[in-house]
Amino acid sequence: MASEPHILLIVENEFSRARLVEKIRAHGLGVTAASAPAELNAEGGAGRVLLLDLAARGYDLASAMRSLRRADGFPVIGIAPATHGEMIRRARNADIGHILDHDKLDAFLAHLASAAGAAE
Secondary structure (H helix, E strand, O other), X not given: OOOOXXXXXXXXXXXXXXXXXXXXXXXXXXXEEEOOHXXXXXXXXXXXXXXXXXXXXXXXXXHHHHHXXXXXXXXXXXXXXXXXXXXXXXXXXXXOOEEEOHHHHHHHHHHHHHHHHHHO
C-alpha cells in the first residue's frame, strides 16, 4: 500500500496559511502547517511534499533551503505569483526547481490526491 500524500506547508501569513490548509484538506490530503521553516519538523518520508511560500519575508529563503535539505526525501515546491519574476529568480537561486503559481495549485493538489487513490 502506498503512503498517503502529506503536505508540509510553510506560509508566513496566517490568513493565507489557513486558506491553504483548508484547500489541501478539501482534496483529502493531510497537512502540517507552519509560518517559518524553524517551526516545522520536516523529517523525510514517502508521500511528503513541502510547499514553501516564496513571498515570505520573515526568513531567508536560501538559509531555509539549506536547513530543509538536511531532511531530504521529499520534493520542495515553491508557491509564487506567476508574474513575480524577482521572487522566482530568488527561488531558483535557492535551488527550488519546481515553482507553482497560485492558479496551478488546485490542479497539483488534485493530481496528488488522484495519484494516491490510484495507488491504493
